[in-house]
Each structure stands twice: as structure tokens, then as C-alpha cells.
Amino acid sequence: xxxxxxxxxxxxxxxxxxxxxxxxxxxxxxxxxxxxxxxxxxxxxxxxxxxxxxxxxxxxxxxxxxxxxxxxxxxxxxxxxxxxxxxxxxxxxxxxxxxxxxxxxxxxxxxxxxxxxxxxxxxxxxxxxxxxxxxxxxxxxxxxxxxxxxxxxxxxxxxxxxxxxxxxxxxxxxxxxxxxxxxxxxxxxxxxxxxxxxxxxxxxxxxxxxxxxxxxxxxxxxxxxxxxxxxxxxxxxxxxxxxxxxxxxxxxxxxxxxxxxxxxxxxxxxxxxxxxxxxxxxxxxxxxxxxxxxxxxxxxxxxxxxxxxxxxxxxxxxxxxxxxxxxxxxxxxxxxxxxxxxxxxxxxxxxxxxxxxx
Amino acid sequence: xxxxxxxxxxxxxxxxxxxxxxxxxxxxxxxxxxxxxxxxxxxxxxxxxxxxxxxxxxxxxxxxxxxxxxxxxxxxxxxxxxxxxxxxxxxxxxxxxxxxxxxxxxxxxxxxxxxxxxxxxxxxxxxxxxxxxxxxxxxxxxxxxxxxxxxxxxxxxxxxxx
Ligand SMILES: Cc1cc2nc3c(=O)[nH]c(=O)nc-3n(C[C@H](O)[C@H](O)[C@H](O)COP(=O)(O)OP(=O)(O)OC[C@H]3O[C@@H](n4cnc5c(N)ncnc54)[C@H](O)[C@@H]3O)c2cc1C
Ligand code: SF4
Ligand code: SF4
Numbered sequence: 001x002x003x004x005x006x007x008x009x010x011x012x013x014x015x016x017x018x019x020x021x022x023x024x025x026x027x028x029x030x031x032x033x034x035x036x037x038x039x040x041x042x043x044x045x046x047x048x049x050x051x052x053x054x055x056x057x058x059x060x061x062x063x064x065x066x067x068x069x070x071x072x073x074x075x076x077x078x079x080x081x082x083x084x085x086x087x088x089x090x091x092x093x094x095x096x097x098x099x100x101x102x103x104x105x106x107x108x109x110x111x112x113x114x115x116x117x118x119x120x121x122x123x124x125x126x127x128x129x130x131x132x133x134x135x136x137x138x139x140x141x142x143x144x145x146x147x148x149x150x151x152x153x154x155x156x157x158x159x160x161x162x163x164x165x166x167x168x169x170x171x172x173x174x175x176x177x178x179x180x181x182x183x184x185x186x187x188x189x190x191x192x193x194x195x196x197x198x199x200x201x202x203x204x205x206x207x208x209x210x211x212x213x214x215x216x217x218x219x220x221x222x223x224x225x226x227x228x229x230x231x232x233x234x235x236x237x238x239x240x241x242x243x244x245x246x247x248x249x250x251x252x253x254x255x256x257x258x259x260x261x262x263x264x265x266x267x268x269x270x271x272x273x274x275x276x277x278x279x280x281x282x283x284x285x286x287x288x289x290x291x292x293x294x295x296x297x298x299x300x301x302x303x304x305x306x307x308x309x310x311x312x313x314x315x316x317x318x319x320x321x322x323x324x325x326x327x328x329x330x331x332x333x334x335x336x337x338x339x340x341x342x343x344x345x346x347x348x349x350x351x352x353x354x355x356x357x358x
Numbered sequence: 359x360x361x362x363x364x365x366x367x368x369x370x371x372x373x374x375x376x377x378x379x380x381x382x383x384x385x386x387x388x389x390x391x392x393x394x395x396x397x398x399x400x401x402x403x404x405x406x407x408x409x410x411x412x413x414x415x416x417x418x419x420x421x422x423x424x425x426x427x428x429x430x431x432x433x434x435x436x437x438x439x440x441x442x443x444x445x446x447x448x449x450x451x452x453x454x455x456x457x458x459x460x461x462x463x464x465x466x467x468x469x470x471x472x473x474x475x476x477x478x479x480x481x482x483x484x485x486x487x488x489x490x491x492x493x494x495x496x497x498x499x500x501x502x503x504x505x506x507x508x509x510x511x512x513x514x515x516x517x518x519x520x
Contacts, residue, residue: 191438200478343416
């Protein structure tokens with residue numbers, strides 16, 4: 001059985017930064033990723049990121065993935081396991097991992113769980129027709145495999161993901177018939193919305209999808225307006241002919257391993273679903289198990305990176321790696337997180353965090 | 359309203375537009391960023407420190423119109439693609455608009471293209487004067503287009519269909 005001081009589960013921005021900061025502090029780290037490459041969501045993000053220089057603002061997500069992967073490779077005390085899915089966690093600090101059709105066990109003194117989030121779906125008639133996609137699938141097809149997913153798309157959801165994926169569809173020469181959003185206001189950044197609008201794409205707030213239709217695949221969708229109590233208004237139906245409907249209706253944390261490990265969990269809508277209670281150090285209620293990134297609450301890559309750095313530092317310290325630089329790095333990460341969340345768009349996250357930080 | 363439509367209102371635009379006297383002096387940035395989000399590359403990328411220092415990363419950018427010379431560095435550094443440069447002194451009848459354009463194919467210098475407003479509606483014709491796509495721009499080309507002077511604060515995109 002392989003044994004490491006720290007096992008980081010998930011190689012997205014949170015996991016990469018956790019591995020880097022823990023290894024830089026001196027710990028031996030295994031970074032375990034189920035995909036064949038590192039980067040998590042970042043590898044699909046061809047757009048420039050927000051934030052400040054410390055979080056690689058103005059750099060494209062895909063390039064951030066490369067920068068972090070390289071930093072990881074340069075640290076000799078990080079072992080990267082790719083194509084390796086963590087299946088379970090056992091009380092004696094043992095993980096079972098499936099890699100290349102073989103199951104193996106890895107023992108670790110500390111865990112950082114950075115498994116990210118999964119997409120929510122929306123119930124409506126015919127949502128099982130070919131041509132109904134999650135936004136993540138559309139992005140993966142276009143930006144990872146270079147496959148054009150459709151000719152004309154209806155986007156459901158005007159959060160950042162719906163707006164950005166619409167933009168990337170336009171860049172791939174796919175028509176976007178419109179973006180519908182059930183809320184009365186656009187949830188994503190308005191600069192993203194403006195960029196889609198000046199490309200001629202309508203955004204319809206206060207609308208939802210009634211049904212999709214089509215013989216053997218999507219041929220169109222019926223949308224209708226919602227009243228102030230979120231009830232559909234009969235007679236407001238619009239028929240939008242499209243060959244794909246793309247759902248961007250939110251993400252929910254993937255906390256299965258945390259449940260297994262016995263971490264105390266709580267449902268917090270502002271954070272996207274069930275999330276673990278944690279200390280400021282991101283340690284859960286099970287000593288030695290830390291969380292970082294979307295699994296701790298659906299937010300952004302910029303904050304996921306900083307949380308990863310925090311969790312990695314805290315886990316290293318728990319194992320006795322605590323040099324002069326430690327405190328500075330830790331305080332710097334705390335401050336960056338606070339700054340990122342201090343504005344109006346951070347209010348929701350902060351109100352959610354109030355319920356879970358113990 | 360901007361948060362419902364995604365299109366800046368007249369009031370939004372008036373609140374950030376450089377004063378007439380400044381516009382008459384030559385190229386200047388028009389920063390169409392109206393929502394507090396955690397973002398500051400406009401400030402950190404400006405070589406002339408024309409954007410006031412951010413106390414908080416969520417601050418809205420505030421431009422010192424007199425320090426800005428319209429160089430356009432901030433255009434391709436803004437992840438929101440929310441910054442334009444307008445030169446109302448370009449010719450007697452025409453203004454120059456510099457805009458970010460991340461679509462293919464790129465137009466060529468001299469091309470006549472559709473001039474589109476903030477809703478993507480055609481409001482006139484534009485001629486491509488320059489296509490900037492240097493390595494340092496990291497794949498955010500900036501187009502310089504000339505438009506009738508009265509459209510200088512309306513044209514924010516181009517279309518290549520017609
Ligand atoms: C369309 C879109 C646009 C976005 N734009 C921005 C933006 O402009 N700016 C910004 O800051 N953020 C943006 N984000 C958000 C950002 O991508 C996420 O918040 C961020 O990726 C979360 O990082 P993470 O490391 O927590 O999770 P992820 O990136 O999801 O990584 C989790 C990793 O864990 C792996 N994994 C999961 N379970 C297991 C297991 N059991 N065993 C092994 N490995 C496992 C997964 O394969 C994955 O690689 C965007 C997201 C989307 C979808
Ligand atoms: S145009 Fe140039 S000088 Fe003006 S704000 Fe932008 S970067 Fe600064
Ligand atoms: S870089 Fe662009 S999006 Fe970010 S604050 Fe400045 S103007 Fe707004």
C-alpha cells in the first residue's frame with residue numbers, strides 16, 4: 001500500500017493549489033485526479049478570468065491550468081496520479097482508488113477533498129431528447145474535443161456559466177437563439193451579459209422552459225413567462241426552433257467522500273447544496289480532513305485556488321511543517337479570500353459561510 | 359434596466375462618459391463596467407495610472423480622463439471586454455472606435471463592416487482601420503473602426519454578415 005502524508009483528491013484549481021502549497025511547506029503529497037489531465041473545470045475555460053494578479057486575472061482558465069500543473073511538476077514531493085478515481089474512504093485513513101481497471105489502496109495522514117461540483121438538471125417534458133445538454137458537456141465538446149455541438153442553441157440560465165458558454169458557442173460559430181432566465185435579473189456578471197447582447201443575442205429574464213419538442217431529437221423548445229410568484233403565465237408561450245437546449249442552471253457540491261468519512265454536513269442553498277461544517281483553516285469536523293473549492297461551496301476558480309492554498313498550508317502545519325514563512329502565506333491567503341468576497345456579489349457566499357464556519 | 363437586459367442604459371453611459379471637452383481633445387477610454395465585481399486588471403494594466411487605485415478589489419473603475427491618452431492597453435486586459443477607446447478627433451466627419459473582438463475570421467484593414475450597437479443592432483457602416491493582434495494581447499484582438507461621428511458612443515461591435 002502506498003503511503004503519503006497528504007492526499008489531495010481532485011486536480012482542479014483547488015486541488016492543484018492545495019498540493020502545491022502543502023508540498024512547498026515540505027509535506028509529501030499525492031494528488032489524485034480521475035481525469036487523464038489536471039486542471040478540472042479550468043481546461044474548458046477559454047475566456048479571461050476576473051480577480052487580481054494574485055489569482056491570475058486576465059489570464060485564460062486553460063492557461064492557468066497549465067501554469068499550476070507546471071508548478072506541481074516542479075515539486076518533487078508531489079506524486080500525481082492521473083486517471084485515478086477515489087472510490088471510498090475508510091476509518092483507518094485509507095483511500096481506495098481505481099486506476100487502469102485496478103483497485104489500489106493509499107494511506108494518508110491528512111486529506112484535502114477538492115472534488116468540485118456537478119451540474120444540476122431541470123425537470124421538463126422531453127428533457128431526455130438527444131440535444132438536451134448540460135453546459136459542461138457543451139463546453140467539453142467544443143473546447144476540449146473541438147466538436148461543434150449544434151447549429152442553434154437555446155441557453156437556459158443567465159448565470160456566469162450560461163453567459164460564458166453562450167459566448168463560447170458564438171465563438172464556435174453556433175447561433176444562440178436566446179438565453180432565458182427564470183429570475184427577474186441576470187445572475188452572472190453584467191459585463192459578460194453586455195458582451196453577449198452586443199453580439200445580438202437576446203436575454204429574456206422572467207422566462208422558463210415549458211417543454212422541448214422533436215421527433216427523435218430536439219427540434220425546438222416552448223418557453224413561457226413567469227409571474228412574480230414564479231408561476232408560469234398561460235398564453236405567454238413562445239416557440240423557439242433550435243437543435244439543442246443547453247442547461248446552465250447551477251452546480252451542486254460533490255461531497256460523497258465527505259459523507260463517507262463522517263464529516264458533519266448541512267444543506268446551505270447559498271453554497272449550492274450539502275456542504276461540510278469547517279473551521280477557518282478549512283478542516284472539517286473530522287480531524288485531518290480538509291476541504292477546498294466548489295465542494296466546500298460553489299463559488300469561483302479564483303476563490304477555489306486561494307482556499308486550496310489555505311487547506312494545503314493548514315494540513316502541512318498539522319503534520320508539523322511550519323517554517324517562518326508559513327504565517328505570512330496563511331495570512332495572505334485569508335486576506336485574499338476576504339477581499340474577493342467583500343463586494344456585493346460575495347454577499348451570498350458570505351451569508352452561506354456564516355452557517356458553516358465553526 | 360441593465361441587470362434585466364444586459365444592455366447599459368443612457369443613464370449608465372452618461373455616468374461614465376468623458377466630458378465633451380475631453381472628447382474633443384482626442385482618444386480616451388470609455389469604461390462600460392457598472393457592477394461591483396472582484397476584478398481589477400484595468401487598473402493594474404494601465405501604463406499611465408489613469409485608473410484610480412482600487413481600495414477594494416470590488417470597486418468600480420474610475421478614470422482620470424486627463425491622464426488617459428487612449429492607448430488601449432486596458433482593452434485587451436479587461437476580462438469583461440467592457441472597455442473601448444473613442445477618438446472623436448479622427449476626421450472631420452468620422453470618429454474612431456477601438457473595440458475588443460474575439461471572433462473569427464478577423465476582418466482585414468479596409469473592410470466595410472456592419473456597425474453594431476450595444477444590442478447587436480445595425481446602426482450604420484464601419485470601416486476597419488487597423489487590426490491589433492500582438493502576442494502580448496493574448497488572443498484578444500482589438501479592432502480600430504471608423505464610424506460617422508454621431509455614432510461614436512453607440513457602436514460597440516461589428517458584424518461581418520452583410
Ligand atoms: C462555464 C464556466 C465558466 C467559469 N468561469 C469562471 C471565471 O471566469 N472565473 C472564475 O474564477 N471561475 C470560473 N468558473 C468556476 C470555476 O471553474 C470553478 O469554481 C472551479 O473550477 C472550482 O474548482 P475546484 O478545484 O473546486 O473544482 P473542479 O475544477 O471541478 O475540479 C475538481 C476535480 O476533481 C476531480 N474529481 C472529482 N471527484 C473525484 C474522485 N472521486 N476522485 C478523483 N478525482 C475526482 C474532477 O475530475 C475534477 O478534475 C467557471 C465555471 C464554469 C463551468
Ligand atoms: S486607454 Fe491606456 S491610458 Fe487610458 S485607461 Fe486604458 S490603459 Fe490607461
Ligand atoms: S478589468 Fe474590466 S471588468 Fe474588471 S473592473 Fe476593470 S473594467 Fe470592470
